[in-house]
Amino acid sequence: MTTVPEHVAAGLRAMEVEVPSWAYGNSGTRFKVFAQAGVPRDPYEKVADAAQVHRFTGAAPSVSLHIPWDRVEDYGKLTQHAEDLGVRLGVINANVFQDDDYMLGSVTHPDPRVRRKATDHLLECVDVMDATGSTDLKLWFSDGTNYPGQDDIRARQDRLAEALREVYDRLGDDQRMLLEYKLFEPAFYTMDVPDWGTAFAHCIALGEKAEVVVDTGHHAPGTNIEFIVATLLRAGRLGAFDFNSRFYADDDLMVGSADPFQLFRILHECVVGGAVTAESTVRFMLDQCHNIEPKIPGQIRSVMNVQESTAKALLVDHDALAAAQSAGDVLGANAVLMDAFDTDVRPLLAAFREEQGLDPDPMAAYAASGYADAIVADRVGGTQAGWGA
Ligand code: PSV
Ligand code: MN
Ligand code: MN
Numbered sequence: 001m002t003t004v005p006e007h008v009a010a011g012l013r014a015m016e017v018e019v020p021s022w023a024y025g026n027s028g029t030r031f032k033v034f035a036q037a038g039v040p041r042d043p044y045e046k047v048a049d050a051a052q053v054h055r056f057t058g059a060a061p062s063v064s065l066h067i068p069w070d071r072v073e074d075y076g077k078l079t080q081h082a083e084d085l086g087v088r089l090g091v092i093n094a095n096v097f098q099d100d101d102y103m104l105g106s107v108t109h110p111d112p113r114v115r116r117k118a119t120d121h122l123l124e125c126v127d128v129m130d131a132t133g134s135t136d137l138k139l140w141f142s143d144g145t146n147y148p149g150q151d152d153i154r155a156r157q158d159r160l161a162e163a164l165r166e167v168y169d170r171l172g173d174d175q176r177m178l179l180e181y182k183l184f185e186p187a188f189y190t191m192d193v194p195d196w197g198t199a200f201a202h203c204i205a206l207g208e209k210a211e212v213v214v215d216t217g218h219h220a221p222g223t224n225i226e227f228i229v230a231t232l233l234r235a236g237r238l239g240a241f242d243f244n245s246r247f248y249a250d251d252d253l254m255v256g257s258a259d260p261f262q263l264f265r266i267l268h269e270c271v272v273g274g275a276v277t278a279e280s281t282v283r284f285m286l287d288q289c290h291n292i293e294p295k296i297p298g299q300i301r302s303v304m305n306v307q308e309s310t311a312k313a314l315l316v317d318h319d320a321l322a323a324a325q326s327a328g329d330v331l332g333a334n335a336v337l338m339d340a341f342d343t344d345v346r347p348l349l350a351a352f353r354e355e356q357g358l359d360p361d362p363m364a365a366y367a368a369s370g371y372a373d374a375i376v377a378d379r380v381g382g383t384q385a386g387w388g389a
Helices: 006-014 043-057 075-084 100-104 112-132 153-170 196-206 225-234 260-272 295-314 318-326 330-341 346-355 362-369 371-378
Strands: 017-020 062-067 088-094 136-139 176-180 210-215 238-243 283-286
Touching: 006 295, 006 346, 017 043, 017 088, 017 295, 043 062, 043 075, 043 295, 043 362, 043 371, 062 112, 075 088, 075 112, 088 112, 088 283, 100 112, 112 136, 112 153, 136 153, 136 238, 153 176, 153 196, 176 196, 176 238, 196 210, 196 225, 210 225, 225 238, 225 260, 260 295, 260 330, 283 295, 295 330, 295 346, 295 362, 318 330, 362 371
Parallel strands: 017 062, 017 283, 062 088, 088 136, 136 176, 176 210, 210 238, 238 283
Antiparallel strands: none
C-alpha cells in the first residue's frame, strides 16, 4: 500500500479546483455545436452536474457562474441548492461580450451610453455576489480593435480604468476583482487587456483587492507562463487561474492534456510561491469546453490532471533543489525537478482518495454510478453552454 507523505497530502487537500458552469452545456466551434443528450437545461442542473465532479474527486467543491448565462430569479435558492448537493457557488463571471451594443467594445466603447450599460452589468454582478456570498468577481473583456487607427489606444485605457474604478469602489471588504487578460480574439489588432502587464498595471492602480487571472490559453505560443506566475505571486497579485490546454490558441481543451510538463512547471511555481496551502487565496479554476467528449467525465479527468501535476510539484525535493541551485549545479538542479515530474503519482493519488473515503478511480466510479444514463432519461432539450444561447 502506497503511503502518502503528510506534506503531499496537505497540499492535495489544499488544492481545490473550481469548475465552470458552462462546461456542462453544449458547446462547439464557430462551425458547429454538437448537441449531447442529457445536458443541463438550467443553472440548477449545471450545479447538479458540477456536484458529481466533486462527489467522485473530492477536489472540486465550488462552481463558477457566468452572468447572464446563469441568471436566476432567486440566487439564495441557487446557493442553497448548491449546498444541498455538497458544493458551493464560486466566482461570478461577468459577460459584456454577447450583445450587439458591444461590437466596438463594452467599457472601452467610444459611446458613453454603451460604457454605462456595460458598467451597470458589472455592478449587477457584484449584487449577485452579495446574494450568493461569492467573494470574487472575474472580469474578462473582449474589447479591442481590428484595425490600426480604429480608435485611440490610450483613450480606451482611460475608459477601462474609469469603469474598473467604479466597480472596484462598489466591492465589499471581503470581495475581490479578478482581471483576466487575453492576447487576441475576438479583437485582432489590439485587445484592451492583452497581457499580464496591462492587467497588473490596472490592478496596482486600483488597490489591493484587484488581482490578475492567468488563463493558460491566453498567451502567444512559447510564452513562459510559469515565469508570469512566479512574478505575480512574488507581487502578491495572482488572484486565480483559468486552467485549460491548448495546441494553437484559446483551444479550451482539458487542462494537462496538451502539455502536462507545462502544468507541472506552473504548479511547481505555485508550490514555491505558497499558493498550494490552506491559507492561499489563489483560486484554481477550470475554463474549458467539452465539444466532442462527454462533459462530466471531461471535468473529472481535468481535476485528476490538476491533482497529478500538483502531487508531482509537491514531491519536488526542495532541499536538494536549493543545494544544487546554490552550488551552481545546473544538471543536478534540473534533475531534481525532472525526478519529481517523472514520478508516477497515480498509486499515490489512489491511496490519497481511499484515505478520503473515495473510490481510487473516479472515472470508473462515475461511469458505474448510472448518473449519465439518468440525466439522458430525465432531461429533454438541453441548452447550449451560453455561447450562442
Ligand atoms: C475568454 O476567452 C474566456 O477565457 C473568459 O474567461 C470568458 O469568461 C470565458 O472564456 C468563457 O468561456
Ligand atoms: Mn478564461
Ligand atoms: Mn479563454
